[in-house]
Amino acid sequence: MWNFDMASAPRGETRTEMRVIGKKEVERSIHTAPTIFAAASDGQTVTMTRWLPKEERWVMFSKDHPPIAWMHLPSHPRPAPHPPTEGADSDAPHPSM
DSSP, X not given: OOBOOGGGSOOOEEEEEEEXXXXXXXXXXXXXXXXXXXXXXXXXXXXXXXXXXXXXXXXXXXXXXXXXXXXEOOOOSSOOOXXXXXXXXXXXXXXXX
């Protein structure tokens, strides 16, 4: 389902990390954001995007032309296959194939 409230779209989080560069300890911010689907105002374009906090915009969009709606990426429809057990024939097809 499309959500037209772009303010509710997940923008991720920023964490601070300390690194040693040469003899100096440097603090840096790392932003991690989930990828979402977003719809453009042109009535045709749907793309995957994530929030860019330093630019205050979504990837593939500008501040002047932000997306109009968003939705989470779907999860895979099947559970992950189990690893082969010891002695199992590795060339055998997966039971779901």
